[in-house]
Amino acid sequence: MRTLGAYVCRSCAAGVRRSQAPTRSASSLAGDRHKTSFSSFFYDNHRWAASARDALPASSPVAHSVRGHSVGAVYHPEGTAFRPAEALTPRKLARVYVQLAKGNLTVLVVLTAMSGVAMCPLPASLPVLLSTAVGTALCSASANAFNQIQEVPYDAQMARTRNRPLVRHAISPLHATGFALATGLAGPALLWTMTNPVTAALGAANIALYAGAYTYLKRKSIANTWVGAVVGGIPPLMGWTACGGALLPSSLDSFHLVLPSFLGSTPTAVADAMLAVENPLAPLALFLLLYSWQFPHFNGLSHLVREAYAQAGYRMLCVLNPHKNALVALRHALLLVPATSVLMPLSGLTTWAFALTSLVPHAVCVNAAWKFYRQGGEKQARKVFHYSIWYLPVLMGLMMFHKRGTDWGSWLGLEQGETEQGAGEEKETVSEP
Known part of the structure; x- marks a missing residue:
């Protein structure tokens, strides 16, 4: 019993000595850092700049935390853990723009806007049809880009969104903001010029609702889903008004x-x-x-x-x-x-x-x-x-x-055939003596 007690005491003493060792935990490291700013979520790689790397020896440990434990990491200049971002070719840049615009969602928005055009009894010319589709797509692209710019820190925490362009640093926030502003101005301007001011106002309102109210409420209230549903219901109205349909009654x-x-x-x-x-x-x-x-x-x-x-x-x-x-x-x-x-x-x-x-x-x-x-x-x-x-x-x-x-009979040519057959019978009746 005495031997067992002595062993336990020695183990406890070793644990106390280890706890008193001058090691730095993850929490202490976090406390030493400056207060995290919003911009640090975008680019926090300045610590790996050339000046910072040259100041460290090849075997200098860099402390970081894994599951709450302090781990020493060794920086190797010849390693591939940190590599420069690839240059954006025109093809890659176009792909990034599609991802910023959430291409699949934008296509759905355009199709729903075209349903309003299709259901309107008034005819639509080809320029109005094309400008409605392109203007709606630009408004949707702007709203989605502004949404991603604001949600970078939160997209990085979700598996299904952590590969978005801003999260993986494929494009700078300034570049993405320029894309959002350009599409956000071009979309309503095109709708105003080629269709009417009501359609342009609906497109601008959709950008404000999605990039403003909806994005803000996602972390504040469950009402965000209802606001998002309003955003989804506006594109058919844009197609309806683009062809000349009215939203409000002119009389009883x-x-x-x-x-x-x-x-x-x-x-x-x-x-x-x-x-x-x-x-x-x-x-x-x-x-x-x-x-x-x-x-x-x-x-x-x-x-x-x-x-x-x-x-x-x-x-x-x-x-x-x-x-x-x-x-x-x-x-x-x-x-x-x-x-x-x-x-x-x-x-x-x-x-x-x-x-x-x-x-x-x-x-x-x-x-x-x-x-x-x-x-x-x-x-x-x-x-x-x-x-x-x-x-x-x-x-x-x-x-x-x-x-x-x-x-649909005239579309399929059925009525034309019946009309010709009826005309032929009438002609035979008239020609009889």
Whole structure:
């Protein structure tokens, strides 16, 4: 027993001696540094400058921390741990610009804006169509670039965003800011010149909402998701106004309701379609489609990456209340049914046949959202996200197919053949003695 006690005492004494050794922990090293500024998140490699390397011997240890422990690292000039960034060729720079603009998201924004152009009864010339697409893309690129400039410290903490251009130092913050400013000025200017001031104002408002309110609220309140949904609902309105559609009613007569034929509505498809230009219910239906669609789409995705949002400190509903996150997705999946299947034909955008055919994609997505709400698992969240991807183009395709005033027979050449056949029969009747 005495030998064991002596051994324990010697072990304790050795531990005390080690704890009193003049070693510097990670916390003490952090305390010696100057207060971290925002710019240090972008470039903190000045410590490896040539002057700093020359001042250190080849075997001089550089202390850094790994999981809270102080570790001595040896700097080797011939090593490949620190290498200069590659020069930006025009091709690489273009790729960086696409990443700053979040190319996939920008393409989706342009497609949704084109849905507003397609559903507007008024014709659109080719210059207006192209300028709307390019102007919307520039506005989206600016908003996404400003968003990444502000979120570099937080993107670096998330696995799915740590490879963005500013995080990996592929481009300087000043260069990225210049790109954001150039696209942010060019987009509204192009829309103002080629379309109208209302469309340009909507594009500028989208930049301010996304790069300002939405980005700020992501770390402050769960309301950021609702603000982001408004941002997603504006592009169809830009396409609608670019063709001359109105957002606000000019008079009470503008609220023209197109009822089904069995309720006494007269079959004046072309007249009802033209009345939709002044009907504020038409742009409201386009806005609600993209607004409510955002919640099943984003809430399902955010549930899958909620750990990353929590690590970066974002106040997301999927982190703070996963059950309510699924409930909100279900609510808006249900809201999409009256917002599209009822409001669109009622406003004159589509025929009432759209109310029947659109029930199929609605039923599939509502069923997936219901299972996500009841079970709350990652499998159900992934289904909601995947279903929302094909749901939007399918619904837009049905809207185009059932667009009021569109004569698909003349497009396919069916009516022309029937007309020629009828004219031939009439000619034979006249030529008979």
